[in-house]
Amino acid sequence: MGPLERLGRFAARKSGEIGDHVAFLGEAVCELVMLPFRPRRFRLGDCALAFERAAFDGLAVTSGVGFLLGVILAFQCAAALQMFAVEVYVSDMLAIALFRELGPIITAIMLAGRTGSAFAAEIGTMKVDEELDALSTMGLPPVRFLVLPRVVAAVLAMPVLTIFAELAGLVGGAIVLSAMRIPTEVYWAHVQNISTTWMILFGLGKAMFFGALVGLIGCSAGIRTKSTADGVGTAATSAVVGSIVAIAVSDGVIAVILYVWGMMGI
Amino acid sequence: MDAAETIISLSHVDAGYPGAVILRDVNFNVARGEIFILLGGSGCGKSTLLKHMIGLNPVLAGRLVVAGMEWGPKTRASLTRRIGVMYQSGALFGSMTCLENVMLPLEEFTRLRRKERVERAMELLGAVELADAADKMPSEISGGMRKRVAIARAMALGPEVVFLDEPSAGLDPVTSCALDDLILRLRAERGMTFVVVTHELPSIFKIADRAAMFDKARGGMVALGAPQALKDGSDDPFVRRFFNRGETDG
Helix, strand or coil: CCHHHHHHHHHHHHHHHHHHHHHHHHHHHHHHHHHHHCHHHCCHHHHHHHHHHHHHCCHHHHHHHHHHHHHHHHHHHHHHHHHHCCHHHHHHHHHHHHHHHHHHHHHHHHHHHHHHHHHHHHHHHHHHCCHHHHHHHCCCCHHHHHHHHHHHHHHHHHHHHHHHHHHHHHHHHHHHHHHCCCCHHHHHHHHHHHCCHHHHHHHHHHHHHHHHHHHHHHHHHHHCCCCCCCHHHHHHHHHHHHHHHHHHHHHHHHHHHHHHCCCCCC | CCHHHEEEEEEEEEEEECCEEEEEEEEEEEECCCEEEEEECCCCCHHHHHHHHCCCCCCCEEEEEECCEECCCCCHHHHHHHEEEECCCCCCCCCCCHHHHHHHHHHHHCCCCHHHHHHHHHHHHHHCCCHHHCCCCHHHCCHHHHHHHHHHHHCCCCCCEEEEECCCCCCCHHHHHHHHHHHHHHHHHHCCEEEEEECCHHHHHHHCCEEEEEECCCCEEEEEECHHHHHHHCCCHHHHHHHCCCCCCC
């Protein structure tokens, strides 16, 4: 096979994959839009189970990572700000960073690692066991039956996890600063002063968007699982990598859009 | 065969995947109430043909009619309610009990109340002699039991045709024989048509009315008829060798 033919085959394969992704996304969005009109067809029990696994089972580890992030950030920033005797402003910086960016991003990466990979592995195993074929021949679209409950669960889990990660991060920062003889009351007063409702809601909205990305990419990877020995493992890996890349890219795009619209100050 | 009693018809069907034709020019009809076997060696394309028949993949060429309709976007909803499928692994949903698995099609496609759905699902589980396994998870029952639950699920909406993909695969001879008895009993009691993919000779001779035989090397159907007639009367060396378990004539 010549290089031109190889290139052609590669392009054909990739364009086919892109087509599959677009078709999957289209089907998922259609099902989501139709959800309010056909609420009986939504599998609430599956969604509740996925939410429990994503949110409650992931609460401790996400809060732990948020706490450590707060501690590390506070240490790093305090060391620099101490030179100017303004280490009290670490609290302001922590609040802005956690509420706007780091809270949603770190939580989304945790969700991708725990839940996105689990979605891909669950659905991938179902595909290998012919359960997706069984759904199709029963006239039940796998997107409605399997994807929708998981994506909704991921979207709803993200704000819960993000709030806990952010609060844990702020607590971590408070502990570091209290060790540097900054009174805790002063620390929390600064946090309260700098944090606006809009800033917090913007962060949570972004978190929900990231949740949708993680859910969709995880489920898509599961549905495209190949029936090979390493199929499920590959699907889980591609779910995590794809989610993290998508989170980083979309966060960059959101930042650029906000800058262009002059909304970076929120 | 009288056209009026034909429930599945294949004319000049090419089976396979885009860019890879596995079976060419397949022609046969299946009569209502018949137990019809798709027969052949491993990799000959019988499961691929089954995937066309149950609407998972479109045929590459020719015409495939099931219950008077060709598979397509407009007929899919109607056809999926008129067929039932049991997959090789059973394909039960692992997060649901056996009862919930059987109730699923009833929940999605009927307006029955929960109590009625439970009664109907229990009746189906009773028909496959697994009423006492209703509350068990698929992981808690044996492979043979999983297949029987899958048959109960396939029958939930009262389909006209039930497709079974390798029902005997991975089962011991006693369980396999019991599954054959179940198929015969369900046909006698409910008048359903069964299309079965298998290469298990004892099962074929026990349950089949007719069989279509496929050969990988020739990429098509090589024989059609009652199994005993094929065994005794076929001049085709491949058919004779298959029924003689690989031994050549003479």
